Amino acid sequence: MTLIADSGSTKTAWCIVEDRQNVIYTQGINPFQQNEEAISSVLHHELLPSLPTTHSLTDIFFYGAGCTPEKAPIVAQAIRQVMDTTARIHVESDMLGAARGVCGRQPGIVGILGTGSNSCYYDGRDLHTGIPALGYILGDEGSGAYIGKRLVGDIFKHQLPDDVRQLFFQETQETQATIIQKVYRQPLPNRYLASLSPFCARHRTHPAVRALLLDCFEQYFQRNILPTQWTIGTEKLTVNLVGSIAYYYQDELREVSQQMGYTIGNIIQSPLEGLVQYHQENP
Numbered sequence: 001m002t003l004i005a006d007s008g009s010t011k012t013a014w015c016i017v018e019d020r021q022n023v024i025y026t027q028g029i030n031p032f033q034q035n036e037e038a039i040s041s042v043l044h045h046e047l048l049p050s051l052p053t054t055h056s057l058t059d060i061f062f063y064g065a066g067c068t069p070e071k072a073p074i075v076a077q078a079i080r081q082v083m084d085t086t087a088r089i090h091v092e093s094d095m096l097g098a099a100r101g102v103c104g105r106q107p108g109i110v111g112i113l114g115t116g117s118n119s120c121y122y123d124g125r126d127l128h129t130g131i132p133a134l135g136y137i138l139g140d141e142g143s144g145a146y147i148g149k150r151l152v153g154d155i156f157k158h159q160l161p162d163d164v165r166q167l168f169f170q171e172t173q174e175t176q177a178t179i180i181q182k183v184y185r186q187p188l189p190n191r192y193l194a195s196l197s198p199f200c201a202r203h204r205t206h207p208a209v210r211a212l213l214l215d216c217f218e219q220y221f222q223r224n225i226l227p228t229q230w231t232i233g234t235e236k237l238t239v240n241l242v243g244s245i246a247y248y249y250q251d252e253l254r255e256v257s258q259q260m261g262y263t264i265g266n267i268i269q270s271p272l273e274g275l276v277q278y279h280q281e282n283p
Contacts (some may be wrong), residue, residue, distance in 0.1 A: 001016055001017070001018050001053070001056045001057050001058060002016065002017040002018070002057070002058065002059045002060075002061065002279055003015070003016050003017075003051075003057050003059070003060045003061070003087070004016075004017060004060075004061045004062075004063075004272065004275050004276060004279060005029075005060070005061070005062040005063065005064070006063050006064075006094070006097050006101070006270060006271055006272045006275060007028055007029045007030070007062065007063065007064035007065060007094065008028050008030075008064075008065050008094065008114045008115050008116070008243070009028045009030045009033065009065050009066070009114070009115040009116055009188070009190055009191060009194075010027070010028045010114070010115045010144075010191050010194060011025060011026075011027065011028050012025065012026045012027065012028055012029050012042075012064070013025055013270055013272045014026065014047060014051070015272055015276060016052070016057075017276050017279050017280060019052070020273075020276045022052075023272065024047060024050045024051065026042055026043075026046035026047050027042055027046060028065070028115070028191070029042055029064055029075065030064065030065045030066040031064075031066050031067060031071035031072070031074040031075050032065075032066035032068075032071060032135075033066065033187075033188060033190075035074070036074050036077055036078050039074065039075060039078040040078045040081060040082050043078060043079065043082040043083070044082050047082075048082065048083070054083045054084065054085045054087075055085065057083075057085050057087040058087055058088065059087055059088045059089075059090065060079060060083075060085070060087050060088070060089045060090065061090045061092065061275070061279065062075055062076075062079065062089070062090065062091045062092070063092050063093065063094055063096060063097025063098075063100075063271075063275065064091070064092075064093070064094050064097075065094045065115075065116060067091050067092060067093050067094065068093070072091035072092075073091075075091045076089045076091045079091075093127070094112060094118070095110065095112065095118055095120050095127055095129065096127055097271050097275060098110050098111075098112050098242040098243075098271050099120065099122035099127060100271070100274065100275055100278045101242065101268070101270075101271020101272065101273070101274030101275045101278065102240045102241075102242050102266050102268055102271055102274055103122055103124070103240055103266075104124075104274065104277070104278055104281075105124045105125065106124055107121075107122060107123045107124045107237070108121075108122060108237050108238050108239070108240050108265060109121055109122075109225060109228055109229065109232075109237050109238065109239045109240065110122050110239075110240050110241075110242070111220070111224065111225060111239060111240070111241045111242070111246070112241075112242050112243050112246075113142050113143055113144075113220065113241055113242070113243040113244075113245040113246035113249075113253075114143065114144060114194075114242075114243030114244050114245055114246075115136075115143060115144045115145055115190055115191060115194040116133060116135065116136060116140045116143045116144075116145060116190065117133060117139070117140045117141055117142050117143035117146065117220060117224065117243075117245075118133040118224070119131060119224040119225055119228045120228060121228055121231065121232050121237070128231065128232070129228075131223075131224055131227045131228050131231070135190075136149065136189075136190040136193065139223070140190075141216065141219040141220040141222075141223050141224060142216050142217050142219060142220025142221075142224075142245065143194070143220075143245060144193070144194030144195075144197040144244070144245050145190040145191075145193040145194045145197075146193075146216060146219075147194075147196075147197040147200055147212075147213070147216050147245070148192075148193030148194050148195065148196035148197045149193050150212060150215075150216055151168070151196055151197070151199065151200060151212065152179055152183075152193070152196065154212065155168050156176055160208050160209075160212070161208050163206075164203065164206060164208055164209060167199075167203065168199060171199060171202075172196065172199065174196075197245065200212065200213055201248055201249070204249075204252070210252075213249065213252050214252055214255065214256055217249070217252055217253050217256040218256050218259075218260070221256055221257065221260050221262065222260075225239060225260075225262065226260070236261060236262055236263075238262075238263050238264070238265040239257060239262050239263065239264050239265065240264070240265045240266045240267070241253065241264065241266070241267045241268075242267075242268055242269075242270070242271050243269070244269055246267050246268075246269075247267060247268065247269035250267050253267070
């Protein structure tokens with residue numbers, strides 16, 4: 001039996017390939033933000049009680065944010081310890097999971113737009129990356145955290161009109177003090193910032209909010225997709241997008257991509273279903 005996990009910084013979806021209808025959700029796992037103890041706690045308290053078996057597993061494929069070659073062993077060790085399994089454990093990047101899930105074995109540019117953001121060229125088998133995501137402080141353009149950060153900054157620096165500012169305070173019940181506390185003094189501020197992005201979805205028809213969103217996505221294409229295209233050195237390829245932000249802001253993304261001369265192919269909220277199919281076809 002094969003267990004697959006698709007993990008972002010906010011949420012992880014788990015599924016046994018042979019039981020693809022039963023999807024288990026836990027909080028996100030990111031070894032850049034959580035140590036082995038914290039990851040083990042998530043697995044023990046949120047995954048194991050809902051997982052039907054561990055001893056029958058032959059392979060575990062964990063695709064996750066922050067799973068660089070340096071950090072992947074932290075996740076692998078936590079899985080091995082908590083699950084007490086002899087299964088082969090494969091910890092790969094969320095980019096490879098997105099590429100396999102949305103493209104299968106077809107080449108294309110693949111982008112992730114969720115809590116964070118990323119991009120790469122996928123040749124149908126391997127990733128060819130060159131543009132670092134850099135995280136929510138230095139990068140992650142177009143992501144939920146980026147939109148939330150931009151929204152908060154524009155609210156308090158009076159870059160948005162008063163009606164939008166008043167709506168924000170009414171709907172979120174946030175103040176400058178509470179936001180500073182959550183961003184600078186509490187863990188996982190990227191998740192918190194991303195949690196503010198639905199405000200933009202609710203008010204996306206407001207001209208000022210629409211302009212903010214279009215600018216965020218233009219920054220994503222300008223600073224991620226376009227340089228990825230340069231590294232390939234070929235004519236523009238179809239862009240396939242994965243993640244909750246990509247899924248819920250499809251219209252804005254397609255508008256920006258068209259303006260920049262790109263064609264968007266598939267947009268999916270989660271690559272899990274595609275990953276299940278990929279591993280069924282490539283056991």
